[in-house]
Amino acid sequence: MPWSPMPDTTGPAARGHEVRGNTRRPGRLRIGLVGAGRVGAVIAAALREVGHxxxxxxxxxxxxxxxxxxxxxxxxxxxxxxxxRAAELVLLTVPDDEIAAVAAGLAAVEAWRPGQLVVHTSGRHGIAILADAATPGIVPLAIHPAMTFTGTSMDRARLHDAVFAVTAPPGMLPIAQALVVEMGGEPIVVEEWDRPAYHAALVHGANHVVTAVTQASAMLARIGIEEPARVLGPLTHASVDGALREAPGAVATLTGPVVRGDAGTVAAHLEALARQPEALYAYRAMARVTADLALSGGRIGPAQYADIIATLGPDAPLVAGDTDTEA
Structure with missing residues (x-):
C-alpha cells in the first residue's frame, strides 16, 4: 500500500516533539500539513477527527x-x-501559483520519498503539477472542495455533503475518493484536462456572484438605501435558487428588462450607471449574455434581441484607473 508506515528518523518526533496518537487503527495515516491556510488547516482537522x-x-x-x-x-x-519527512500523507495546501515551486524545493532537499501520498487542494490544477515537480514515485492526488472557507471550526460542519473534485493516477482514485468520504464529502471525478474549466465554472458561479451583489449593494447605498441587503436578499436568493433548480438550462428563471425586450428600460439603466464605469462595464457584459440566453431559449425574438444589443452599444474596455467621478 502507498501509505505503509515508514520509520521517521528526521521529523518532529525524532526531535523530541510530542506526537499524538502513537497507537493507530489500521489504515490510519501520519499526516503532515505544509501550508496552514484556511483550507489546509480545516482539511487536516477533518482527517484528524476520523482517526488519522x-x-x-x-x-x-x-x-x-x-x-x-x-x-x-x-x-x-x-x-x-x-x-x-514525518508524514505518510502530505497536505500541500499552498496558493496555486506556489505549488510547483514548493514541491520542487522539497524535492531539492530530498524530503519526498517514493510511495508517499501528496495532496493539493487547488481547483485549477490536477496531478501533473505534483508529478512534474516532486520526486518520482510519490502518489499525487488533487482533492478540491467546492466550497468557501473561513479557516475556523465552522467550516468542519460545512464539509459534510460538500462536493470535492478528485483527480488521481490510474488505480489510485479510490484513495482520493475514500479520503473525501471520510470527511463527509461527496467525491466527483474531474479529469486532468478539465480542471481549469471546472475551476472557472466555480469562480464564475460563486465569486462573480459576490462581485455582482457587491456592485448592486453599492448602487443602492449610493441613492440612500441604508440596508441594501434587505432589498437584494430575497431577490438574490430566489434568483440563485431558481437557476440552480433549472441548471444547466435555466432560461425559464430569467427575469428583467432584457428578457422582456424592454430596450427603453435598459437604456435608462445605462444612463444611470454612466458615472459608475466598473458597474456599467459589468452590466453591459452580463446583459449581452442574458440577451443571448433569452434569444436561444425563445424568451425574446430576433427583433427584440437586435434592439437590446443596439441599445447596449459597443462594449468599450474599462480603462485602468477609471473611477466614479460623481461629486
Missing part, C-alpha cells in the same frame, strides 16, 4: 499559527521539509 494522525504542520504567519493552535491543538510546528 496529524504529526506536524508548517506555519509562518500569525494567522496560520493561530489556525494550527485552534484547529489542530497539540500538533507541533516544524519546517516544511521536516513535516514532509
Amino acid at each position: 494522525e496529524v504529526v506536524a504542520a508548517s506555519a509562518v504567519s500569525d494567522a496560520s499559527l493561530a489556525r494550527v493552535e485552534a484547529l489542530l491543538p497539540g500538533v507541533p510546528i516544524a519546517p516544511p521539509d521536516e513535516v514532509v
Whole structure:
C-alpha cells in the first residue's frame, strides 16, 4: 500500500516533539500539513477527527499559527521539509501559483520519498503539477472542495455533503475518493484536462456572484438605501435558487428588462450607471449574455434581441484607473 508506515528518523518526533496518537487503527495515516491556510488547516482537522494522525504542520504567519493552535491543538510546528519527512500523507495546501515551486524545493532537499501520498487542494490544477515537480514515485492526488472557507471550526460542519473534485493516477482514485468520504464529502471525478474549466465554472458561479451583489449593494447605498441587503436578499436568493433548480438550462428563471425586450428600460439603466464605469462595464457584459440566453431559449425574438444589443452599444474596455467621478 502507498501509505505503509515508514520509520521517521528526521521529523518532529525524532526531535523530541510530542506526537499524538502513537497507537493507530489500521489504515490510519501520519499526516503532515505544509501550508496552514484556511483550507489546509480545516482539511487536516477533518482527517484528524476520523482517526488519522496529524504529526506536524508548517506555519509562518500569525494567522496560520493561530489556525494550527485552534484547529489542530497539540500538533507541533516544524519546517516544511521536516513535516514532509514525518508524514505518510502530505497536505500541500499552498496558493496555486506556489505549488510547483514548493514541491520542487522539497524535492531539492530530498524530503519526498517514493510511495508517499501528496495532496493539493487547488481547483485549477490536477496531478501533473505534483508529478512534474516532486520526486518520482510519490502518489499525487488533487482533492478540491467546492466550497468557501473561513479557516475556523465552522467550516468542519460545512464539509459534510460538500462536493470535492478528485483527480488521481490510474488505480489510485479510490484513495482520493475514500479520503473525501471520510470527511463527509461527496467525491466527483474531474479529469486532468478539465480542471481549469471546472475551476472557472466555480469562480464564475460563486465569486462573480459576490462581485455582482457587491456592485448592486453599492448602487443602492449610493441613492440612500441604508440596508441594501434587505432589498437584494430575497431577490438574490430566489434568483440563485431558481437557476440552480433549472441548471444547466435555466432560461425559464430569467427575469428583467432584457428578457422582456424592454430596450427603453435598459437604456435608462445605462444612463444611470454612466458615472459608475466598473458597474456599467459589468452590466453591459452580463446583459449581452442574458440577451443571448433569452434569444436561444425563445424568451425574446430576433427583433427584440437586435434592439437590446443596439441599445447596449459597443462594449468599450474599462480603462485602468477609471473611477466614479460623481461629486
